[in-house]
Every structure is written in C-alpha cells, then in structure tokens.
Amino acid sequence: MPLPACQGRWLLPLLFLILARPASLTAATWPDEYQNGPFLFHADFPMAEHRALLDSLPHLQAQLGYLLGIQPSHEPIYVFLFARRRTYEAYLKKHFPTAPVRKALFIKGRGPGMVFVYRGDNFAVDLRHEATHAILNSALPVVPLWLDEGLAEYFELPAERRRHGSHHLRPVRLAAWVGKVPSLEDLEQRGQMTEMGRTEYRNAWAWVHFLLHGPPTARAELRSYLADIQALTPPGQLSQRLRAQLPDLERLFAEHFRNW
Template sequence: MVRALLLVVAWCCCGTTACWSMQVNGQSKPPAVARWPHEARVGFFHIHADYDFSARIGFFRQLESLPRELSETLGIKISEEPIHLILFGKQNDYRMYLRTHFPDLPSRQALFIKRRGPGMVFAFESQRLEIDLRHEATHALLHASLPYVPLWLDEGLAEYFEIPAAQRRNGNPHHSYVRMAALVGKAPSIHKLEAIGGIDEMGNPQYRQAWAWVHFFLHESDQSRAVLQEFLRDLQVHSPPGSFARRVATDLPGHPQRFIKHFR
C-alpha cells in the first residue's frame, strides 16, 4: 500500500507508549475513507471507529479546540483540511489492521500517517487514548499546515500539546525532571537536538529536552515566544528558516542561562 517512503518525520517513545509519525508518498486511497460502524465529525476531525465511542464525546469536544489552541499559541494559520481519526476498541484489532494495511511499519501505541491527502491517526482504546490522540493530532495539524517541521520541534510540540490545555504550563510529567536538571545547572543543547538525523536517535531524554525547549520558548517571555513563532511563520510561508539554533543564538542571547532560570 505504501509505495514509497519519502520522509520519516518523527518517532516517539515516551515512557510506556510510543507513536510513529510519518509522511509518505502513496497513490493508494487511504483506508480511512471506508465506512466504519461508528462515525462522527468534530470540527476538522473525522472519527471512524469499530466500537461505540460515545463515552468519549466530551473529550472529542475538547479536541475540537486543538487547532485553535495551536494557532493562538504558535501564531500560525492552521489548515482546515480534514484529519481522520481511526479508532479501535481492542488493541489486537488495531494491530491486525495495521499489519494488514501498513505491513512495513513497526508496531506502535499510536500512529500518524500523512500521504498526499489528509492525515490519518490510528489509535486504540486505552487509558492513554486522550494523550495519544492529542499528541498525534498535533503532528497531523502541524503537517497539514507547514511544508516541513524539524524532527525535534515536531516532537517537542506534540509532547507539549498532548496534555489538557490547563496543565500545559505546569502539569506536564516532564517538568519535574527538567527542573531537577536545571537545579544543577544543566540546559540541553538545541544544536544537538537539531542535529538528530532520524527517529532511531530519539529516546526519552531527547523527547523531554525537545518538550523543555518548547516550554521555554512559549512561557519564558514574550521575546522567547516571538522567536519560536517567527521561525514557524517563516516555515509556513516557505521562507528558508535556516538553523533554529543559530537563530536563537542571535535573537535570544544567553538562552542557556535563561533556560536554567526559567525551570528553576
């Protein structure tokens, strides 16, 4: 089904979960367009499920706000193209479906796939479903709206938006780890994150570091937020953004020290 893999955008493995996020080039029709036993449409999200997901409808009403949250937080226009969420009531059925339709992909907790058409997110019912869907939907919205997203930033933003909006400033589980490192004067290197060449180079520390820099840029000051927003806007208008690390070194002098102060 997947004729040619053009670009693996992201790989995610955070604690007990993992997502596989990728952009592919294929001619075949996405399986998401088939009729499913239970379907609904919430904002940009087209939900297809093999089980009755009505107990989750409150969550999907919240998820409907995610495009606006991204737009307001990041200062970019979010594409209105539909995103298909394909949900399974049982993990075994999810795995069997993916083995059948995407046999070349590794088995993961959740999956985002984008071909030339709308993005597709695959997940199964579990205690982590809401986190998985916010995470993958963030990838889907970013890749629908931007021509390219650097790997570390793609994952850092997905980690940031995967928890409910009210908890994003202070409630992410990454926060305490990053604070402890900051207390002993450690700030991760943006250069090293930017140099990550593939998904297999990203482990839990890299996801946490990517989240930490996203949190810093969004919450340290208006100046830091403007640096990230301007970079994303340049991406959106196809203006070559260059190295983010070099841009930060110029536009936000002393950022490692500011990072440590921010998390202390």
C-alpha cells in the same frame, strides 16, 4: 511484546504515497463515524462516551494556531479509533506493513493526515498527541522532528495541566538546578524517529516549554520561525535564530526552569 512508550509519527517516503489514501480506509463502513470541524472520526466502538474528548480537538487546533501564530489548514484529518490494541496492530499491519510499531501513530503522505489510536490506558493523551502532529503537519509544509514531538508532548495534556502537570517537568527542573541544559542543536540534528528516545522527547518538551513560557522574545522567535516555514521561506535553524536574539540562551533556559 510491549510497544515503545512514545507515540510516533510516520511521514511516508515517496514509495508509499499511493498507499496512504484515507479514502481506501474509509470505504468500508465503520461501526461509528463522527465529524467535528476538519476531524473525521471512524471507530470500531461507539464514540458517544468520548464525545467531549473528540470535540476538544477542534479547540486544540484553534489553540495551536493562536499560540504559534500559524494559519490552520482546512484539510481533513482522518482519525481511526480502535477498542483493542490487538485490532489496532492488526489493522496497521494490514494497511501499512512497514509502519513502525508504536502505541499510537500519525501517518501522512501527500494527502490528508491519518491518526491511529487504540482505547488503552492513555487514550486521551495518545489521541491529543497524534492530533497535534496532524494539526501541525496539515498547516505546515514541514515540521522539524524535534519540534513536532516537543509540541505533541506539550499539547497531549489537557489544557489545565500543560504548564505545570507534565511528568517531564521534575527531571528537567532538577537538571536545571545543577546547570544541565539539553542541547538544542543536538535535537535539531535528529531527523529520524529512531534517533528520538525518551531523553530526546523530554528535551524536546523542555525546549518547547521554554519557548512558550520563557522570555517573550523566545516565543516571538518561534512564531517568526514557523511563519517562515508556512510561507515557504527558508527558515534556517531555530537555535541560530534564538541565539541571535538571546545570546545567553542556556542561562535563560536554566533560569526558566529553576524559577518555574
């Protein structure tokens, strides 16, 4: 059975908090272990050939902090890497039997976040995607689902391809040319992973791209919104805050992608 194309995040309900302890997963000796910054890597294969990728994750954390204006957390992030999909699936089934079946997964309870990825065709993309979730959710007490996924879709690519190299760009540009703008309010109402399909992932990416590369006011409002979340100040809805600053939001969104 093919796994869903999208990677997943699983924030544990209260019932499962006790199970979500990285210590119980790292008690066993892993064939290879490595640390860089807050990232504690455990793999069932030698990681030497992937060292550049692993070493890019602390940079990713610094970039996210810089671009989004959030203070990075010093909390550890546990990363578990598997050579084979079958081993990855069996491991998750054993330790997290109720976790959704995804091709890569980020899991967080009350403790440090955990990333699970197997060495498939999109290993680097999957790892950066889940690491983005881990970085965001270690720094912020809560991350709206659509924004979490939109940022993960954006930052899953290597830095030089993020602005122009996403597979989402072409369909979003085509839609913008015929005046179609995805509803931000619709995305904001989606609180469950089951409500996020391919279209929602693409729309979330598109809004993130607009927020990061569109009018400077849009990025400033995103940073202000995230700063409120980090400071535990009720942030309200980002869509309302944006509309207060940019009343013609849809026109600006369409223009951004028509001219990109």
